[in-house]
Amino acid sequence: MWGIVKDLIKYNSEFRIGATLILVVLTIAGLSLVSPYPANVTYVVAPDVPPSRAHWFGTTSRGQDVFWQLTFAIRNTLVFGILVAGLSRLLSLAIGLVAGYRGGWVDRVLMSINDTFIVIPLFPVLILFYFVLRDRMSTALLALIMACLGWAYDARLIRSVAMSIKSREFTETSIFSGMTTREILMQEHLPYVMPIVFSTTMNNMNWSIGLEVTLAVLGFMDIDTPTIGSMIYWANQHTAIVAGIWWWIAFPVGLVVMTFVGLFLLAVSMNEYIDPRSRLARMGGGVR
Protein backbone atom coordinates (compact mmCIF):
# COMPACT_ATOMS: atom_id res chain seq x y z
CA MET A 1 0.00 0.00 0.00
CA TRP A 2 2.72 2.44 1.06
CA GLY A 3 4.80 1.36 -1.93
CA ILE A 4 1.96 2.26 -4.30
CA VAL A 5 1.67 5.71 -2.75
CA LYS A 6 5.42 6.23 -3.10
CA ASP A 7 5.30 5.19 -6.76
CA LEU A 8 2.41 7.54 -7.39
CA ILE A 9 4.23 10.47 -5.76
CA LYS A 10 7.33 9.74 -7.81
CA TYR A 11 5.82 9.24 -11.26
CA ASN A 12 2.44 10.92 -11.25
CA SER A 13 2.17 14.70 -11.13
CA GLU A 14 -1.66 14.57 -11.02
CA PHE A 15 -1.41 12.55 -7.82
CA ARG A 16 1.10 14.98 -6.30
CA ILE A 17 -1.06 18.05 -6.99
CA GLY A 18 -4.31 16.30 -6.06
CA ALA A 19 -2.92 14.91 -2.81
CA THR A 20 -1.49 18.31 -1.85
CA LEU A 21 -4.83 20.05 -2.49
CA ILE A 22 -6.75 17.44 -0.50
CA LEU A 23 -4.23 17.63 2.35
CA VAL A 24 -4.74 21.40 2.57
CA VAL A 25 -8.52 20.93 2.52
CA LEU A 26 -8.35 18.21 5.18
CA THR A 27 -6.13 20.38 7.38
CA ILE A 28 -8.63 23.23 7.19
CA ALA A 29 -11.44 20.79 8.01
CA GLY A 30 -9.40 19.44 10.94
CA LEU A 31 -8.90 22.95 12.32
CA SER A 32 -12.65 23.08 13.04
CA LEU A 33 -11.88 21.07 16.20
CA VAL A 34 -9.90 23.98 17.67
CA SER A 35 -12.17 26.80 16.45
CA PRO A 36 -12.44 29.65 18.98
CA TYR A 37 -16.04 30.31 17.88
CA PRO A 38 -18.97 27.87 18.00
CA ALA A 39 -20.35 26.77 14.62
CA ASN A 40 -23.95 27.91 14.78
CA VAL A 41 -23.76 31.16 16.75
CA THR A 42 -24.09 34.41 14.83
CA TYR A 43 -22.88 37.91 15.78
CA VAL A 44 -19.86 36.84 17.79
CA VAL A 45 -17.46 39.15 15.95
CA ALA A 46 -17.80 42.57 14.32
CA PRO A 47 -19.65 42.14 10.99
CA ASP A 48 -18.25 42.98 7.53
CA VAL A 49 -14.58 43.27 8.52
CA PRO A 50 -12.30 42.73 5.49
CA PRO A 51 -9.49 40.15 5.74
CA SER A 52 -7.00 41.25 8.38
CA ARG A 53 -4.58 39.88 10.98
CA ALA A 54 -7.31 39.18 13.52
CA HIS A 55 -9.70 37.67 10.95
CA TRP A 56 -7.67 36.06 8.18
CA PHE A 57 -10.56 35.69 5.74
CA GLY A 58 -12.63 38.61 7.10
CA THR A 59 -16.01 38.36 8.78
CA THR A 60 -19.55 37.92 7.43
CA SER A 61 -22.52 40.25 7.68
CA ARG A 62 -23.90 37.77 10.19
CA GLY A 63 -20.98 38.45 12.50
CA GLN A 64 -19.10 35.20 11.91
CA ASP A 65 -15.41 34.76 11.23
CA VAL A 66 -15.17 33.49 7.62
CA PHE A 67 -12.09 31.33 8.23
CA TRP A 68 -13.41 29.46 11.24
CA GLN A 69 -16.88 29.19 9.72
CA LEU A 70 -15.21 27.72 6.66
CA THR A 71 -13.50 25.02 8.74
CA PHE A 72 -16.91 23.78 9.95
CA ALA A 73 -18.44 24.14 6.49
CA ILE A 74 -15.81 22.13 4.65
CA ARG A 75 -15.85 19.47 7.37
CA ASN A 76 -19.60 18.98 7.08
CA THR A 77 -19.44 19.07 3.29
CA LEU A 78 -16.69 16.43 3.21
CA VAL A 79 -18.51 14.21 5.70
CA PHE A 80 -21.60 14.47 3.52
CA GLY A 81 -19.61 13.52 0.42
CA ILE A 82 -17.97 10.56 2.16
CA LEU A 83 -21.32 9.37 3.51
CA VAL A 84 -22.95 9.41 0.07
CA ALA A 85 -19.92 7.86 -1.61
CA GLY A 86 -19.63 5.12 1.02
CA LEU A 87 -23.29 4.14 0.94
CA SER A 88 -23.58 4.24 -2.83
CA ARG A 89 -20.37 2.17 -3.14
CA LEU A 90 -22.08 -0.66 -1.24
CA LEU A 91 -24.99 -0.57 -3.69
CA SER A 92 -22.88 -0.33 -6.83
CA LEU A 93 -20.55 -3.09 -5.63
CA ALA A 94 -23.39 -5.46 -4.82
CA ILE A 95 -25.26 -4.79 -8.07
CA GLY A 96 -22.18 -4.62 -10.30
CA LEU A 97 -20.62 -7.83 -8.97
CA VAL A 98 -23.84 -9.84 -9.03
CA ALA A 99 -24.82 -8.64 -12.52
CA GLY A 100 -21.37 -9.35 -13.91
CA TYR A 101 -21.03 -12.75 -12.29
CA ARG A 102 -24.52 -14.14 -12.80
CA GLY A 103 -25.05 -12.80 -16.33
CA GLY A 104 -28.18 -13.89 -18.20
CA TRP A 105 -31.55 -12.51 -17.14
CA VAL A 106 -30.27 -11.29 -13.77
CA ASP A 107 -27.75 -9.13 -15.61
CA ARG A 108 -30.35 -7.88 -18.09
CA VAL A 109 -32.85 -6.91 -15.39
CA LEU A 110 -30.24 -5.25 -13.17
CA MET A 111 -28.70 -3.34 -16.07
CA SER A 112 -32.10 -2.13 -17.29
CA ILE A 113 -32.71 -0.65 -13.85
CA ASN A 114 -29.14 0.63 -13.85
CA ASP A 115 -29.51 2.40 -17.21
CA THR A 116 -32.74 3.92 -16.00
CA PHE A 117 -30.98 5.57 -13.07
CA ILE A 118 -28.25 6.83 -15.39
CA VAL A 119 -30.77 8.42 -17.74
CA ILE A 120 -33.22 9.97 -15.26
CA PRO A 121 -32.32 13.60 -14.45
CA LEU A 122 -31.76 13.38 -10.69
CA PHE A 123 -31.90 17.05 -9.81
CA PRO A 124 -35.66 17.44 -10.42
CA VAL A 125 -36.17 14.21 -8.47
CA LEU A 126 -34.16 15.59 -5.53
CA ILE A 127 -36.15 18.83 -5.68
CA LEU A 128 -39.35 16.79 -5.63
CA PHE A 129 -38.05 15.00 -2.51
CA TYR A 130 -37.33 18.32 -0.84
CA PHE A 131 -40.72 19.64 -1.89
CA VAL A 132 -42.65 16.85 -0.18
CA LEU A 133 -40.36 16.52 2.86
CA ARG A 134 -39.67 20.21 3.49
CA ASP A 135 -38.29 20.69 7.01
CA ARG A 136 -37.95 16.97 7.60
CA MET A 137 -35.18 16.93 4.98
CA SER A 138 -32.04 16.54 7.09
CA THR A 139 -28.49 16.21 5.84
CA ALA A 140 -28.39 12.51 6.76
CA LEU A 141 -31.64 11.79 4.94
CA LEU A 142 -30.44 13.67 1.87
CA ALA A 143 -27.23 11.61 1.93
CA LEU A 144 -29.28 8.41 2.03
CA ILE A 145 -31.52 9.53 -0.85
CA MET A 146 -28.55 10.57 -2.96
CA ALA A 147 -26.76 7.28 -2.28
CA CYS A 148 -29.85 5.43 -3.52
CA LEU A 149 -29.85 7.54 -6.69
CA GLY A 150 -26.14 7.79 -7.45
CA TRP A 151 -24.82 4.24 -7.71
CA ALA A 152 -25.72 3.44 -11.30
CA TYR A 153 -22.78 4.72 -13.32
CA ASP A 154 -20.20 2.97 -11.16
CA ALA A 155 -22.19 -0.26 -10.96
CA ARG A 156 -21.84 -0.50 -14.74
CA LEU A 157 -18.08 -0.02 -14.47
CA ILE A 158 -17.76 -2.68 -11.75
CA ARG A 159 -19.94 -5.06 -13.77
CA SER A 160 -17.63 -4.79 -16.78
CA VAL A 161 -14.64 -5.80 -14.61
CA ALA A 162 -16.64 -8.57 -12.95
CA MET A 163 -17.51 -9.97 -16.38
CA SER A 164 -13.88 -10.15 -17.39
CA ILE A 165 -12.68 -11.87 -14.20
CA LYS A 166 -15.57 -14.32 -14.33
CA SER A 167 -13.93 -16.14 -17.25
CA ARG A 168 -10.54 -16.40 -15.52
CA GLU A 169 -9.35 -19.76 -14.27
CA PHE A 170 -9.35 -18.95 -10.59
CA THR A 171 -13.12 -18.39 -10.70
CA GLU A 172 -13.61 -21.90 -12.06
CA THR A 173 -11.22 -23.29 -9.47
CA SER A 174 -13.22 -21.69 -6.69
CA ILE A 175 -16.48 -23.03 -8.13
CA PHE A 176 -15.02 -26.56 -8.26
CA SER A 177 -13.67 -26.24 -4.75
CA GLY A 178 -17.25 -25.70 -3.60
CA MET A 179 -17.36 -22.02 -2.73
CA THR A 180 -20.77 -20.39 -2.74
CA THR A 181 -21.54 -17.46 -5.05
CA ARG A 182 -21.37 -15.11 -2.10
CA GLU A 183 -17.96 -16.39 -1.07
CA ILE A 184 -16.59 -16.14 -4.61
CA LEU A 185 -17.82 -12.56 -4.96
CA MET A 186 -16.61 -11.44 -1.52
CA GLN A 187 -13.27 -13.25 -1.35
CA GLU A 188 -12.17 -13.68 -4.95
CA HIS A 189 -13.72 -10.90 -7.03
CA LEU A 190 -13.94 -8.02 -4.57
CA PRO A 191 -10.15 -7.44 -4.35
CA TYR A 192 -10.00 -7.06 -8.14
CA VAL A 193 -12.53 -4.25 -8.27
CA MET A 194 -11.23 -2.36 -5.22
CA PRO A 195 -8.97 0.01 -7.23
CA ILE A 196 -11.98 1.04 -9.32
CA VAL A 197 -14.00 1.46 -6.17
CA PHE A 198 -11.39 3.90 -4.83
CA SER A 199 -11.26 6.02 -7.96
CA THR A 200 -15.05 6.11 -8.35
CA THR A 201 -15.34 7.12 -4.69
CA MET A 202 -13.54 10.37 -5.49
CA ASN A 203 -15.76 11.08 -8.49
CA ASN A 204 -18.88 10.19 -6.55
CA MET A 205 -17.84 12.55 -3.75
CA ASN A 206 -17.42 15.32 -6.31
CA TRP A 207 -20.87 14.58 -7.69
CA SER A 208 -22.57 14.55 -4.31
CA ILE A 209 -20.76 17.63 -2.97
CA GLY A 210 -21.67 19.49 -6.17
CA LEU A 211 -25.33 18.64 -5.71
CA GLU A 212 -25.20 19.46 -2.00
CA VAL A 213 -23.75 22.90 -2.73
CA THR A 214 -26.36 23.52 -5.40
CA LEU A 215 -29.31 22.41 -3.28
CA ALA A 216 -28.14 24.42 -0.28
CA VAL A 217 -27.53 27.53 -2.37
CA LEU A 218 -31.12 27.35 -3.60
CA GLY A 219 -32.22 26.92 0.02
CA PHE A 220 -33.46 23.36 -0.60
CA MET A 221 -31.62 21.90 2.39
CA ASP A 222 -31.00 22.30 6.06
CA ILE A 223 -29.36 25.72 5.72
CA ASP A 224 -28.63 26.17 9.43
CA THR A 225 -25.89 23.54 9.38
CA PRO A 226 -22.76 25.23 8.10
CA THR A 227 -21.75 23.68 4.77
CA ILE A 228 -20.06 25.27 1.78
CA GLY A 229 -23.47 25.51 0.11
CA SER A 230 -25.20 27.11 3.08
CA MET A 231 -22.35 29.61 3.47
CA ILE A 232 -22.85 30.73 -0.13
CA TYR A 233 -26.61 30.73 0.50
CA TRP A 234 -26.29 33.18 3.40
CA ALA A 235 -23.82 35.31 1.46
CA ASN A 236 -26.34 35.51 -1.39
CA GLN A 237 -29.14 36.32 1.06
CA HIS A 238 -27.11 39.27 2.32
CA THR A 239 -26.18 40.23 -1.30
CA ALA A 240 -22.53 40.02 -0.30
CA ILE A 241 -21.14 40.76 -3.76
CA VAL A 242 -23.21 43.89 -4.30
CA ALA A 243 -22.39 45.03 -0.76
CA GLY A 244 -18.70 44.55 -1.52
CA ILE A 245 -18.19 41.74 1.03
CA TRP A 246 -16.35 39.70 -1.64
CA TRP A 247 -14.43 37.62 0.90
CA TRP A 248 -17.65 35.96 2.07
CA ILE A 249 -18.12 34.40 -1.41
CA ALA A 250 -14.56 34.16 -2.68
CA PHE A 251 -13.07 31.99 0.07
CA PRO A 252 -15.80 29.31 0.21
CA VAL A 253 -15.85 29.12 -3.60
CA GLY A 254 -12.06 28.93 -3.73
CA LEU A 255 -11.90 26.19 -1.13
CA VAL A 256 -14.64 24.08 -2.71
CA VAL A 257 -13.01 24.41 -6.15
CA MET A 258 -9.78 23.19 -4.54
CA THR A 259 -11.67 20.20 -3.17
CA PHE A 260 -13.22 19.38 -6.56
CA VAL A 261 -9.98 19.67 -8.49
CA GLY A 262 -8.08 17.74 -5.82
CA LEU A 263 -10.53 14.83 -5.71
CA PHE A 264 -10.73 14.76 -9.49
CA LEU A 265 -6.95 14.65 -9.90
CA LEU A 266 -6.72 11.83 -7.35
CA ALA A 267 -9.36 9.88 -9.29
CA VAL A 268 -7.54 10.49 -12.58
CA SER A 269 -4.18 9.43 -11.18
CA MET A 270 -5.70 6.27 -9.71
CA ASN A 271 -7.35 5.41 -13.03
CA GLU A 272 -4.02 5.80 -14.76
CA TYR A 273 -2.42 3.65 -12.13
CA ILE A 274 -4.99 0.92 -12.70
CA ASP A 275 -4.39 0.96 -16.46
CA PRO A 276 -0.99 -0.72 -16.95
CA ARG A 277 -0.48 0.79 -20.40
CA SER A 278 -0.48 4.38 -19.18
CA ARG A 279 1.53 3.42 -16.08
CA LEU A 280 4.27 2.01 -18.26
CA ALA A 281 4.23 5.08 -20.49
CA ARG A 282 4.65 7.30 -17.45
CA MET A 283 7.58 5.34 -16.10
CA GLY A 284 9.27 5.77 -19.47
CA GLY A 285 8.72 2.31 -20.92
CA GLY A 286 6.18 0.47 -23.03
CA VAL A 287 4.55 1.62 -26.24
CA ARG A 288 4.86 5.30 -27.24
Next chain:
Amino acid sequence: MTDYLRYLLKRFGQFAFVVFIGVNLAYVITHATPIDPVEQSIAAVTSFGNTSPDAIADMRSSLQELYGLKGGQVAQYAAFWGRVVRGDFGPSLSAFPTPVSSLILRAMPWTIGLLVTSTLIAWVIGNLLGGLAGYYHHNRGLKALGVIAMGLHPVPYYIIALMLLIVFGFVWPVLPISGGAAMNLQPEWSWAFVSSVIRHSTLPALSLILIGLGGWFLGTRSLVSNVITEDYVSYAEIAGVDNGRILISYVMRNALAPQLTGLAMSLGGIFNGAVITEKVFGYPGMGSLLVDAVYAGDYGLVLGVTTVSIVGVSLAVFIIDLLYPLIDPRVQVR
Protein backbone atom coordinates in the same frame (compact mmCIF):
# COMPACT_ATOMS: atom_id res chain seq x y z
CA MET B 1 -32.44 -3.52 -42.05
CA THR B 2 -34.17 -6.06 -39.82
CA ASP B 3 -31.16 -5.85 -37.52
CA TYR B 4 -31.62 -2.12 -37.25
CA LEU B 5 -35.31 -2.66 -36.57
CA ARG B 6 -34.48 -5.11 -33.78
CA TYR B 7 -31.98 -2.60 -32.34
CA LEU B 8 -34.64 0.12 -32.56
CA LEU B 9 -37.21 -2.04 -30.76
CA LYS B 10 -34.72 -2.87 -28.02
CA ARG B 11 -33.88 0.78 -27.46
CA PHE B 12 -37.54 1.68 -27.50
CA GLY B 13 -38.18 -0.96 -24.84
CA GLN B 14 -35.48 0.60 -22.68
CA PHE B 15 -36.99 4.05 -23.26
CA ALA B 16 -40.43 2.83 -22.20
CA PHE B 17 -38.89 1.20 -19.12
CA VAL B 18 -37.11 4.43 -18.12
CA VAL B 19 -40.33 6.41 -18.44
CA PHE B 20 -42.19 3.75 -16.45
CA ILE B 21 -39.65 3.80 -13.58
CA GLY B 22 -39.36 7.58 -13.65
CA VAL B 23 -43.08 8.20 -13.46
CA ASN B 24 -43.42 5.59 -10.71
CA LEU B 25 -40.61 7.31 -8.81
CA ALA B 26 -42.48 10.60 -9.01
CA TYR B 27 -45.66 8.86 -7.87
CA VAL B 28 -44.01 7.13 -4.92
CA ILE B 29 -42.20 10.28 -3.76
CA THR B 30 -45.37 12.32 -3.81
CA HIS B 31 -47.69 9.68 -2.36
CA ALA B 32 -45.57 7.82 0.19
CA THR B 33 -44.56 10.88 2.19
CA PRO B 34 -46.21 11.95 5.42
CA ILE B 35 -47.00 15.39 4.04
CA ASP B 36 -50.32 15.97 2.37
CA PRO B 37 -50.22 18.55 -0.43
CA VAL B 38 -53.93 19.21 0.00
CA GLU B 39 -53.55 20.19 3.64
CA GLN B 40 -50.52 22.28 2.75
CA SER B 41 -52.43 24.18 0.09
CA ILE B 42 -55.35 24.71 2.46
CA ALA B 43 -52.99 25.98 5.13
CA ALA B 44 -51.46 28.37 2.60
CA VAL B 45 -54.84 29.68 1.43
CA THR B 46 -56.38 30.00 4.92
CA SER B 47 -53.37 31.61 6.54
CA PHE B 48 -54.84 35.03 5.79
CA GLY B 49 -58.11 35.81 7.53
CA ASN B 50 -61.05 33.60 8.39
CA THR B 51 -62.56 30.95 6.18
CA SER B 52 -65.72 29.09 7.04
CA PRO B 53 -65.40 25.33 7.73
CA ASP B 54 -67.85 24.57 4.90
CA ALA B 55 -65.68 26.43 2.42
CA ILE B 56 -62.63 24.55 3.66
CA ALA B 57 -64.42 21.21 3.21
CA ASP B 58 -65.40 22.23 -0.33
CA MET B 59 -61.88 23.31 -1.03
CA ARG B 60 -60.47 20.07 0.33
CA SER B 61 -62.66 17.90 -1.86
CA SER B 62 -61.95 19.93 -4.99
CA LEU B 63 -58.22 20.00 -4.26
CA GLN B 64 -58.22 16.23 -3.74
CA GLU B 65 -59.87 15.84 -7.10
CA LEU B 66 -57.42 18.28 -8.65
CA TYR B 67 -54.37 16.41 -7.34
CA GLY B 68 -55.84 13.00 -8.09
CA LEU B 69 -55.89 12.03 -4.43
CA LYS B 70 -59.49 10.75 -4.45
CA GLY B 71 -60.38 7.10 -4.10
CA GLY B 72 -58.23 4.11 -3.17
CA GLN B 73 -54.57 3.52 -3.99
CA VAL B 74 -55.36 1.74 -7.27
CA ALA B 75 -57.69 4.47 -8.46
CA GLN B 76 -55.15 7.15 -7.54
CA TYR B 77 -52.39 5.31 -9.37
CA ALA B 78 -54.54 4.91 -12.49
CA ALA B 79 -55.56 8.56 -12.33
CA PHE B 80 -51.88 9.57 -12.05
CA TRP B 81 -50.99 7.67 -15.23
CA GLY B 82 -54.01 9.14 -16.96
CA ARG B 83 -52.72 12.62 -16.19
CA VAL B 84 -49.20 11.83 -17.37
CA VAL B 85 -50.47 10.37 -20.64
CA ARG B 86 -52.74 13.34 -21.26
CA GLY B 87 -50.06 15.78 -20.11
CA ASP B 88 -52.62 17.34 -17.78
CA PHE B 89 -51.33 18.29 -14.33
CA GLY B 90 -54.24 20.53 -13.40
CA PRO B 91 -54.10 24.29 -12.89
CA SER B 92 -51.04 25.90 -11.36
CA LEU B 93 -51.62 27.30 -7.88
CA SER B 94 -49.04 30.05 -8.14
CA ALA B 95 -50.29 31.27 -11.52
CA PHE B 96 -53.96 30.37 -11.03
CA PRO B 97 -55.85 29.45 -13.19
CA THR B 98 -53.22 28.91 -15.91
CA PRO B 99 -52.87 25.15 -16.52
CA VAL B 100 -49.51 23.64 -15.56
CA SER B 101 -49.16 22.21 -19.05
CA SER B 102 -49.28 25.63 -20.71
CA LEU B 103 -46.68 27.01 -18.27
CA ILE B 104 -44.42 24.08 -19.15
CA LEU B 105 -45.05 24.51 -22.88
CA ARG B 106 -44.11 28.18 -22.58
CA ALA B 107 -40.85 27.37 -20.79
CA MET B 108 -39.86 24.36 -22.88
CA PRO B 109 -38.56 26.08 -26.05
CA TRP B 110 -36.17 28.17 -23.92
CA THR B 111 -34.71 25.13 -22.19
CA ILE B 112 -34.53 23.02 -25.34
CA GLY B 113 -32.92 25.84 -27.29
CA LEU B 114 -30.32 26.51 -24.60
CA LEU B 115 -29.60 22.84 -23.98
CA VAL B 116 -29.35 21.69 -27.58
CA THR B 117 -27.16 24.60 -28.66
CA SER B 118 -24.75 24.50 -25.72
CA THR B 119 -24.52 20.68 -25.64
CA LEU B 120 -23.80 20.52 -29.38
CA ILE B 121 -21.16 23.25 -29.18
CA ALA B 122 -19.49 21.68 -26.15
CA TRP B 123 -19.57 18.16 -27.65
CA VAL B 124 -18.24 19.15 -31.08
CA ILE B 125 -15.51 21.52 -29.88
CA GLY B 126 -14.53 19.32 -26.92
CA ASN B 127 -14.20 16.19 -29.05
CA LEU B 128 -12.38 18.01 -31.83
CA LEU B 129 -9.81 19.57 -29.51
CA GLY B 130 -9.53 16.36 -27.49
CA GLY B 131 -8.89 14.38 -30.67
CA LEU B 132 -6.17 16.82 -31.75
CA ALA B 133 -4.64 16.76 -28.27
CA GLY B 134 -4.56 12.97 -28.25
CA TYR B 135 -3.13 12.73 -31.77
CA TYR B 136 -0.52 15.50 -31.50
CA HIS B 137 0.33 14.68 -27.90
CA HIS B 138 3.57 16.67 -27.85
CA ASN B 139 1.96 19.98 -28.80
CA ARG B 140 2.53 22.56 -26.04
CA GLY B 141 -0.67 24.57 -26.60
CA LEU B 142 -2.86 21.47 -26.55
CA LYS B 143 -1.13 20.28 -23.39
CA ALA B 144 -1.91 23.60 -21.71
CA LEU B 145 -5.51 23.21 -22.86
CA GLY B 146 -5.52 19.82 -21.14
CA VAL B 147 -4.49 21.42 -17.85
CA ILE B 148 -7.30 24.00 -18.16
CA ALA B 149 -9.78 21.22 -18.96
CA MET B 150 -8.66 19.30 -15.86
CA GLY B 151 -9.27 22.38 -13.75
CA LEU B 152 -12.69 23.18 -15.25
CA HIS B 153 -14.24 19.75 -15.63
CA PRO B 154 -14.76 18.77 -11.96
CA VAL B 155 -16.25 22.13 -10.90
CA PRO B 156 -20.06 21.91 -10.61
CA TYR B 157 -22.38 24.00 -12.77
CA TYR B 158 -23.47 26.27 -9.96
CA ILE B 159 -19.96 27.43 -9.10
CA ILE B 160 -19.06 28.16 -12.74
CA ALA B 161 -22.35 30.00 -13.26
CA LEU B 162 -21.79 32.03 -10.10
CA MET B 163 -18.26 32.94 -11.19
CA LEU B 164 -19.47 34.05 -14.64
CA LEU B 165 -22.26 36.01 -12.98
CA ILE B 166 -19.76 37.84 -10.76
CA VAL B 167 -17.30 38.48 -13.58
CA PHE B 168 -19.78 39.60 -16.25
CA GLY B 169 -22.40 41.13 -14.00
CA PHE B 170 -20.26 42.92 -11.48
CA VAL B 171 -16.60 43.24 -12.44
CA TRP B 172 -17.04 43.78 -16.19
CA PRO B 173 -20.75 44.28 -16.98
CA VAL B 174 -20.94 43.82 -20.75
CA LEU B 175 -23.56 41.07 -21.02
CA PRO B 176 -27.09 40.85 -19.61
CA ILE B 177 -27.11 38.57 -16.57
CA SER B 178 -30.82 37.95 -16.21
CA GLY B 179 -33.87 37.06 -18.30
CA GLY B 180 -34.33 35.42 -21.70
CA ALA B 181 -34.73 38.58 -23.80
CA ALA B 182 -35.13 42.33 -23.25
CA MET B 183 -38.43 43.02 -21.46
CA ASN B 184 -39.76 45.52 -24.02
CA LEU B 185 -39.59 43.18 -27.02
CA GLN B 186 -42.36 41.01 -28.46
CA PRO B 187 -41.42 37.38 -29.19
CA GLU B 188 -41.23 37.39 -33.00
CA TRP B 189 -38.82 36.60 -35.81
CA SER B 190 -37.21 40.02 -35.89
CA TRP B 191 -33.53 40.85 -35.69
CA ALA B 192 -34.03 42.91 -32.52
CA PHE B 193 -35.68 40.04 -30.66
CA VAL B 194 -33.42 37.25 -31.91
CA SER B 195 -30.26 39.20 -31.17
CA SER B 196 -31.57 40.01 -27.71
CA VAL B 197 -32.26 36.31 -27.09
CA ILE B 198 -28.74 35.44 -28.22
CA ARG B 199 -27.19 38.13 -26.02
CA HIS B 200 -29.19 36.99 -23.00
CA SER B 201 -28.41 33.32 -23.49
CA THR B 202 -24.66 33.89 -23.96
CA LEU B 203 -23.76 33.59 -20.28
CA PRO B 204 -25.99 30.60 -19.41
CA ALA B 205 -24.79 28.82 -22.54
CA LEU B 206 -21.17 29.73 -21.78
CA SER B 207 -21.35 28.19 -18.32
CA LEU B 208 -22.85 24.98 -19.73
CA ILE B 209 -20.23 24.87 -22.51
CA LEU B 210 -17.28 25.54 -20.18
CA ILE B 211 -18.22 22.59 -17.96
CA GLY B 212 -19.11 20.25 -20.81
CA LEU B 213 -16.04 21.06 -22.89
CA GLY B 214 -13.60 19.74 -20.28
CA GLY B 215 -15.26 16.35 -19.98
CA TRP B 216 -15.46 15.71 -23.72
CA PHE B 217 -11.90 16.98 -24.20
CA LEU B 218 -10.43 14.66 -21.57
CA GLY B 219 -12.54 11.70 -22.70
CA THR B 220 -11.62 11.94 -26.38
CA ARG B 221 -7.98 12.63 -25.60
CA SER B 222 -7.59 9.42 -23.63
CA LEU B 223 -9.65 7.43 -26.16
CA VAL B 224 -7.55 8.74 -29.03
CA SER B 225 -4.28 8.05 -27.25
CA ASN B 226 -5.45 4.45 -26.95
CA VAL B 227 -6.61 4.21 -30.57
CA ILE B 228 -3.31 5.48 -32.00
CA THR B 229 -1.48 2.50 -30.52
CA GLU B 230 -3.70 0.11 -32.53
CA ASP B 231 -2.10 -1.89 -35.34
CA TYR B 232 -4.32 -0.52 -38.09
CA VAL B 233 -3.18 3.02 -37.31
CA SER B 234 0.49 2.03 -37.43
CA TYR B 235 -0.22 0.20 -40.69
CA ALA B 236 -1.85 3.27 -42.19
CA GLU B 237 1.12 5.38 -41.10
CA ILE B 238 3.60 2.98 -42.70
CA ALA B 239 1.47 2.81 -45.83
CA GLY B 240 1.83 6.58 -46.14
CA VAL B 241 -1.77 7.62 -45.65
CA ASP B 242 -1.69 11.34 -44.92
CA ASN B 243 -2.03 12.48 -41.33
CA GLY B 244 -5.31 14.35 -41.73
CA ARG B 245 -7.02 11.28 -43.13
CA ILE B 246 -5.63 9.03 -40.42
CA LEU B 247 -6.89 11.44 -37.79
CA ILE B 248 -10.38 11.76 -39.25
CA SER B 249 -11.25 8.35 -40.70
CA TYR B 250 -9.00 6.04 -38.69
CA VAL B 251 -8.77 7.60 -35.27
CA MET B 252 -11.63 10.01 -34.67
CA ARG B 253 -14.39 7.82 -36.03
CA ASN B 254 -13.44 5.04 -33.65
CA ALA B 255 -13.12 7.42 -30.72
CA LEU B 256 -16.44 9.15 -31.42
CA ALA B 257 -18.63 6.07 -31.01
CA PRO B 258 -18.09 5.75 -27.24
CA GLN B 259 -18.36 9.53 -26.91
CA LEU B 260 -21.85 9.40 -28.47
CA THR B 261 -22.83 6.81 -25.87
CA GLY B 262 -21.23 9.11 -23.31
CA LEU B 263 -23.45 11.94 -24.52
CA ALA B 264 -26.54 9.77 -24.08
CA MET B 265 -25.44 8.73 -20.61
CA SER B 266 -24.60 12.22 -19.38
CA LEU B 267 -27.69 13.93 -20.79
CA GLY B 268 -29.47 13.68 -17.44
CA GLY B 269 -26.53 15.39 -15.76
CA ILE B 270 -26.41 18.10 -18.42
CA PHE B 271 -30.11 18.70 -17.86
CA ASN B 272 -29.48 19.04 -14.11
CA GLY B 273 -26.84 21.62 -14.91
CA ALA B 274 -29.25 23.54 -17.15
CA VAL B 275 -31.84 23.65 -14.34
CA ILE B 276 -29.31 25.29 -12.03
CA THR B 277 -27.84 27.58 -14.66
CA GLU B 278 -31.27 28.83 -15.64
CA LYS B 279 -32.03 29.72 -12.04
CA VAL B 280 -28.73 31.57 -11.60
CA PHE B 281 -29.26 33.65 -14.74
CA GLY B 282 -33.03 34.06 -14.38
CA TYR B 283 -33.53 32.32 -17.73
CA PRO B 284 -37.24 31.69 -18.34
CA GLY B 285 -36.93 27.92 -18.90
CA MET B 286 -38.06 24.77 -17.10
CA GLY B 287 -35.35 25.08 -14.46
CA SER B 288 -36.49 28.49 -13.26
CA LEU B 289 -40.07 27.27 -13.44
CA LEU B 290 -39.23 24.28 -11.22
CA VAL B 291 -37.31 26.25 -8.59
CA ASP B 292 -39.89 29.03 -8.46
CA ALA B 293 -42.64 26.43 -8.16
CA VAL B 294 -40.93 25.01 -5.07
CA TYR B 295 -40.63 28.48 -3.53
CA ALA B 296 -44.33 29.12 -4.26
CA GLY B 297 -45.38 25.69 -2.94
CA ASP B 298 -47.03 24.83 -6.26
CA TYR B 299 -47.51 21.04 -6.05
CA GLY B 300 -48.94 20.46 -9.53
CA LEU B 301 -46.24 22.50 -11.21
CA VAL B 302 -43.36 20.76 -9.40
CA LEU B 303 -44.79 17.35 -10.24
CA GLY B 304 -45.46 18.39 -13.82
CA VAL B 305 -41.98 19.77 -14.50
CA THR B 306 -40.33 16.74 -12.88
CA THR B 307 -42.37 14.26 -14.90
CA VAL B 308 -41.96 16.15 -18.16
CA SER B 309 -38.20 16.46 -17.67
CA ILE B 310 -37.84 12.73 -16.96
CA VAL B 311 -39.80 11.87 -20.11
CA GLY B 312 -38.02 14.57 -22.14
CA VAL B 313 -34.51 13.52 -21.19
CA SER B 314 -35.20 9.83 -21.82
CA LEU B 315 -36.70 10.74 -25.20
CA ALA B 316 -33.55 12.67 -26.08
CA VAL B 317 -31.41 9.68 -25.03
CA PHE B 318 -33.57 7.45 -27.25
CA ILE B 319 -33.00 9.77 -30.21
CA ILE B 320 -29.23 9.71 -29.66
CA ASP B 321 -29.37 5.90 -29.48
CA LEU B 322 -31.09 5.88 -32.88
CA LEU B 323 -28.22 7.91 -34.36
CA TYR B 324 -25.58 5.57 -32.95
CA PRO B 325 -25.58 3.02 -35.83
CA LEU B 326 -24.72 5.85 -38.24
CA ILE B 327 -21.34 6.29 -36.53
CA ASP B 328 -20.74 2.67 -35.58
CA PRO B 329 -22.20 0.32 -38.21
CA ARG B 330 -21.25 -2.74 -36.13
CA VAL B 331 -24.28 -2.11 -33.92
CA GLN B 332 -26.57 -3.39 -36.67
CA VAL B 333 -24.92 -6.78 -36.73
CA ARG B 334 -25.13 -7.33 -33.00
